[in-house]
Amino acid sequence: MRVILETKPRKKPKIPIEAEAIIPQNFLLKNDIRVYEGNKERTLDEIFYVTTEGPAVSADQVEIVLSGETGVIKRVGEYMNAGRIVIEGDIGMHCGNFMSAGEIIIRGNADAWLGREMRGGVIRCEGNADHYCGAGYRGEKRGMRGGTIEVLGNAGDFTAEYLSGGEVRIMGDCGDLPGVEMRGGTLIIGGDCHRPCGNMTGGTCMVFGTARALLPTFVNAGSEEREFCGQRVEMNVFRGDVANRGKGTLFVRKK
Amino acid sequence: MKVEDVVCPFCGCLCDDLVVEVEGTRVVSVENGCTLANEKFLGDNRLTSPIRRAGGAWQQVSYEEAIEETAAILLDADRPLLYGWSGTHGEAQSIGVHLGELLGALIDNTSTVCHGPSIMAIQEVGHPGCTLGQVKNRADVVVYWGTNPIDAHPRHMSRYTTFADGFFLTDAFLERKVIVVDVRKSESANIADEFVKIEPGGDYAVLAALRAIVRGKRSLIPSFVSGVSREQLFRVADTLLGAKFGAIFFGLGLTMSRGRYKNVRNAIELTAELNRHTKWTISPMRGHWNVYGSNEVFTWISGYPYAVDFARGIAFYNPGETTSVDVLRRGECDACLVVASDPGAHFPRACAEHLARIPTVQIDPHVNATTHLARLQIPVAVTGIDAEGTAYRMDGVPIRTRKLFTGRYPSDTDVLMKIYDRVKEEKGHG
Numbered sequence: 001m002r003v004i005l006e007t008k009p010r011k012k013p014k015i016p017i018e019a020e021a022i023i024p025q026n027f028l029l030k031n032d033i034r035v036y037e038g039n040k041e042r043t044l045d046e047i048f049y050v051t052t053e054g055p056a057v058s059a060d061q062v063e064i065v066l067s068g069e070t071g072v073i074k075r076v077g078e079y080m081n082a083g084r085i086v087i088e089g090d091i092g093m094h095c096g097n098f099m100s101a102g103e104i105i106i107r108g109n110a111d112a113w114l115g116r117e118m119r120g121g122v123i124r125c126e127g128n129a130d131h132y133c134g135a136g137y138r139g140e141k142r143g144m145r146g147g148t149i150e151v152l153g154n155a156g157d158f159t160a161e162y163l164s165g166g167e168v169r170i171m172g173d174c175g176d177l178p179g180v181e182m183r184g185g186t187l188i189i190g191g192d193c194h195r196p197c198g199n200m201t202g203g204t205c206m207v208f209g210t211a212r213a214l215l216p217t218f219v220n221a222g223s224e225e226r227e228f229c230g231q232r233v234e235m236n237v238f239r240g241d242v243a244n245r246g247k248g249t250l251f252v253r254k255k
Numbered sequence: 256m257k258v259e260d261v262v263c264p265f266c267g268c269l270c271d272d273l274v275v276e277v278e279g280t281r282v283v284s285v286e287n288g289c290t291l292a293n294e295k296f297l298g299d300n301r302l303t304s305p306i307r308r309a310g311g312a313w314q315q316v317s318y319e320e321a322i323e324e325t326a327a328i329l330l331d332a333d334r335p336l337l338y339g340w341s342g343t344h345g346e347a348q349s350i351g352v353h354l355g356e357l358l359g360a361l362i363d364n365t366s367t368v369c370h371g372p373s374i375m376a377i378q379e380v381g382h383p384g385c386t387l388g389q390v391k392n393r394a395d396v397v398v399y400w401g402t403n404p405i406d407a408h409p410r411h412m413s414r415y416t417t418f419a420d421g422f423f424l425t426d427a428f429l430e431r432k433v434i435v436v437d438v439r440k441s442e443s444a445n446i447a448d449e450f451v452k453i454e455p456g457g458d459y460a461v462l463a464a465l466r467a468i469v470r471g472k473r474s475l476i477p478s479f480v481s482g483v484s485r486e487q488l489f490r491v492a493d494t495l496l497g498a499k500f501g502a503i504f505f506g507l508g509l510t511m512s513r514g515r516y517k518n519v520r521n522a523i524e525l526t527a528e529l530n531r532h533t534k535w536t537i538s539p540m541r542g543h544w545n546v547y548g549s550n551e552v553f554t555w556i557s558g559y560p561y562a563v564d565f566a567r568g569i570a571f572y573n574p575g576e577t578t579s580v581d582v583l584r585r586g587e588c589d590a591c592l593v594v595a596s597d598p599g600a601h602f603p604r605a606c607a608e609h610l611a612r613i614p615t616v617q618i619d620p621h622v623n624a625t626t627h628l629a630r631l632q633i634p635v636a637v638t639g640i641d642a643e644g645t646a647y648r649m650d651g652v653p654i655r656t657r658k659l660f661t662g663r664y665p666s667d668t669d670v671l672m673k674i675y676d677r678v679k680e681e682k683g684h685g
Contacts, residue, residue, distance in 0.1 A: 014586040015334050018567065038333035038589075039359025039566040093576055112575060131575065138573060139378040180517060198459060198517060199524075216480045217463045217472075242475060243466040244524070 001056035003027050005048040007068030010037070016092060017047060020075035024062035024083025024102065027052075059083045059102075066091070071111065077104050080121065093130075096123045099147070112156065118166065120147040131156035131175070134168040134187075144168065144185065160187045163203055179205045182248065190228065199241050200248035208233060211252045217243040218250055226251055262656045263288060264342075264639030265295045267541030267649035268408050280662045282640065289409035295637075301620050301664075302634035321633045322670065325592065326677035328614045328631075329358055332590035334566065338579045339596030341365040341543035342619075344644020344656065347667035348545075348552040351594060354675045356557075356565045357682060361588065363579040364549035365596050366561040369507060371574055372516035373539045374550065374560050379516075380523050385502070385536040386650045387414075392421035396498035398434045400522065401458065401508020402540045405442040411540070416502075417446065423500075432494060436461075437508060451491060456513040457481020461488070462521035468492040469528045496532050503537040510539075541649035543596070545638075548647035583609045593617040595638075595667060599624030618670055635667050642666035 005022070018036040021044075026033055033044045044050055048068075056062050059082035066076065071090035078097040087095075090108035100119040109127035115134050129151045135158055136143035143162035150169045157175035160168045163182040170178075173191035183202040192209035197218075208228045218240035225232050235251040261273040274286035275296060282296045305321035306313040316324075329335050337355050340348045341364055348364075355362035366374060390397070397416045404411040412418055417433050424430045435447035436458075444450040453461055457480070464480045467473075469492055476485050495501060503526060509518045522537060529535040541547050550560035557563045559572035562579070575581055579598070582588050583606035590613055599607050600623060611628040618633045619625070626632055636642035641662035647653050 012333060012589055015589065016587060036567055039335075040333055138375060176513060177517060195459065195514075198463065198514075199521070213460070215460055215463055216477050217467045217475070219475060241463065242470070242472055243463040243521070 001027065001062045002053040002065065003062065004051040004053070004065045004067070005044070006051075007048055007066075007070060007073075008046075010047075010069075012038075013069060014072065016072045016074050017042075018074050020078035020097070022064060022066070022073075022076045022085070023078065023080040024064060024085070025059040025081060027062050027064065028056055028059050071108070074111075077102075080104070090127070096121070096149075099123075109153070110151075114151075115144055115147070115149045115168075117142065118144045118147045118149065120166075122147060123149045125149070125151045125153070128153035128172070129155045129159075129170070131158050132161060133159045133170070134163060134166075135159070135161035142183070154191070159189075160185070163187055173209065179203070179248075179250075188228070196252075197241060197248060197250050199244060199246070200250070201241075201244060201246050202248050204249045204251070206235065206251040208253050211250075214238075214252070215241065215243075217241045217246075221249075223254060224251070258657070258659050261659065262639055262646070262654055263292045263295070264544055264637060264646075264656065265291045266408050266544060267547060268411055268414065269544070269646060269648040269654050270410050270414060271654060275659055277659050280641070280660050282659065291409060296640065298621070300622055302622060302632060305631065305633045308630045316631075318633065318665065318670070321631055322673045322677060324631060325616045325633070326674050326681065328590050328616060329354075329360070329592060329674070330678060330681050332358075332360075332588070332614075334582075334588045335360040335590045335592070336579055336582060336588040337362040337592045337594070338598060339365065339594040340549040341546035342595030342638070343667040344545065344638045344642070344646055345548045345552050345653075346644050347594070347638075347671055348549050349556065350668060350671040350675055352553055352556040352563070354671065354678065355563065356570075357675070357678055359566050359568060361562075361564045361566065361577055361579070361582060362553070363562045363577070363582075364553065365543045365546050365601075366550060367574070367578045367580055368511075368601055369542050369546065370510055370539045371561055371578065372510040373505075373519045375516035375574060376519035376523055379520055380527070382523065383526050383530060383536055384538050384650065386652055387538075387648070389500075389536070390502045390538075391415045391419050393423050393500040394421075394498075394502040395424065395430060396432045396434070396494060396501040398436065398495075398501070398503040399443055399447070399540075400436040400503060400505040401438075401510075401512070402504060402506025403437065403441040403443045404504070404540065405446075407506070407542060408540055411504075412443070412446075432498075434491060434494065449487075449491065449494070451483055451487060454482035457483075458509055458512060458518045459514040459521055462518065462525055464488055465492055465495070466521065466525050466528050469496065469525065469532070495529055495535070498529075498533055498535065501529065501533065501535040503535065504540050505537065506540045507542075538650060545646035547649055547651060548645065548653070551647055551651075551653075580606055586612075589613055591615045593619070593625055593629070594671070595619060597623040597625050599626070599628045618667060620664065633670055634664060635670055636662055636664040638667065642668075644668070 062083040067088040074092040080099040093111040096115045106125040112130040134144040142164040145165040154172035159178040163185040171190040174193035179197040187205040218238035238250040276284040435444040436451040526537040557570035562577040564577040617629040639656040643658040
């Protein structure tokens with residue numbers, strides 16, 4: 001089954017839409033799907049032109065395609081456990097929150113908290129991701145725990161904060177403090193970043209560009225080779241963060 | 256008439272030893288107050304009645320009309336924002352949160368531009384704090400980090416630290432050590448025993464280095480960390496470790512510089528590490544008068560201290576998403592009620608521009624920068640001068656403020672209650 005959701009013009013287009021109901025399993029069950037526009041509850045067809053093509057007997061067979069002004073739609077794919085969502089443009093905050101399986105493809109940019117506390121599945125963002133990609137909610141002790149997030153562009157600050165499992169791969173640059181408080185999993189940064197892995201207690205981070213303002217609380221532990229985009233790269237290895245009992249590993253490309 | 260033990264309605268110190276002389280409905284003199292307090296009490300730039308923008312001019316309207324119009328604006332909105340609250344008393348803040356819930360609004364206070372990051376850090380790692388009385392009576396080492404109390408909280412040093420004798424410190428000026436950490440040599444740094452000058456944005460690294468030193472890893476520290484020499488870091492760490500009772504006070508230099516809540520978290524974790532050796536506490540230098548109270552009141556009612564979004568009928572909180580600066584910058588909200596604060600003066604330009612585009616109503620005694628963005632302003636009494644109520648000091652101690660005289664203005668509580676009742680009636684709960 002293919003469900004195409006194209007946004008309708010709205011009188012107040014900047015008011016965000018909260019749409020955690022847009023997940024494949026809900027369309028399979030043909031639930032009365034509702035979303036929120038500000039403080040007003042709306043039916044799906046008040047916000048979207050809805051087209052459904054073909055049948056499906058399981059959520060794995062459901063593909064949702066979102067198009068139009070999708071950059072203000074939040075929480076798409078929250079608790080998704082099967083199927084596929086394709087976003088033709090940008091997507092709002094919290095896309096793929098807590099998802100455990102399935103695939104989300106974003107052709108444009110993703111707003112903050114992409115794949116927040118994700119458990120499994122794959123998110124691929126072909127543009128940039130904003131702050132807190134793969135991170136946790138405020139005060140949570142764990143961010144993403146499993147699955148893969150791949151961002152082909154850049155990512156903002158606090159990428160993979162509290163990362164506990166799975167892999168976050170940013171092909172471009174990251175902002176400030178990527179991997180801060182990380183305790184497990186793998187963070188790969190293809191470009192530059194600033195102050196990586198502050199207060200990390202576990203996990204592995206690899207920076208294949210320049211790590212600016214490296215914190216003084218990382219201990220040099222030699223060098224090793226790592227592979228990135230099919231090439232072997234010589235990396236400095238650091239252990240930290242020794243401001244706490246940090247047992248994390250940070251690889252930074254040798255100049 | 257002279258009124259003694261008056262509570263100052265300006266900053267988070269809530270100094271409660273002022274003597275204010277009143278003649279009729281006018282304050283004529285203030286004793287014991289700092290310059291900021293004197294300005295607050297003696298300032299006389301109040302609106303005389305509610306005003307509404309009419310074309311290029313202002314027209315006076317009655318309180319009834321203004322309240323009716325405010326309720327209509329808020330009821331018509333799909334994403335209303337209720338912002339401010341720090342300059343008023345807890346009773347009014349409480350009505351504000353209930354109004355927010357009734358409307359499905361987003362309600363936020365001035366923490367969003369001051370110590371919101373401190374609260375986020377506290378939510379991550381807790382808060383080893385204490386009252387200012389404990390500091391006054393016990394602290395032999397005081398650290399001011401990213402704050403300049405002489406300018407921003409002028410009586411903090413004389414009431415609680417450098418110049419205040421306490422139970423265990425009978426000659427405080429000589430017995431207390433004061434360390435100031437900042438990016439520039441401020442007035443407060445001039446009277447400190449040690450000044451640590453950090454490169455802008457370097458607080459996180461210096462705090463991490465101090466944590467490592469306290470953990471016994473001195474050998475790992477490079478010769479300079481963000482402009483601070485290793486020798487000075489060792490000396491400061493030794494002073495911290497040698498304290499019998501230490502108190503760290505931090506300001507916006509920590510919360511609003513790069514790293515924000517992670518800077519504060521690092522400072523809290525340094526405090527926790529020091530507590531393995533001796534006694535240390537850490538406290539934010541809250542600036543807006545009753546901002547601590549707004550965090551308390553919001554939390555009692557909604558579970559969250561600021562940036563509370565009731566759009567879905569339940570409280571949701573996520574700084575960065577539901578904070579007023581972010582919501583305004585993204586142009587999300589379609590109406591705004593400002594109470595007891597001045598976002599027109601403090602918010603980034605893009606936010607002020609959005610406030611000017613949407614119907615903004617301000618409830619405030621004075622003409623300020625937000626007046627120029629608003630469509631309607633309702634003047635009210637000033638809490639602590641001609642209105643009474645409860646406020647919280649920066650260390651979380653609630654203090655009851657008194658009315659010095661009965662003026663002709665309604666209080667924030669009176670006006671907000673009428674708006675609440677009107678909204679409730681329209682919503683069919685009346």
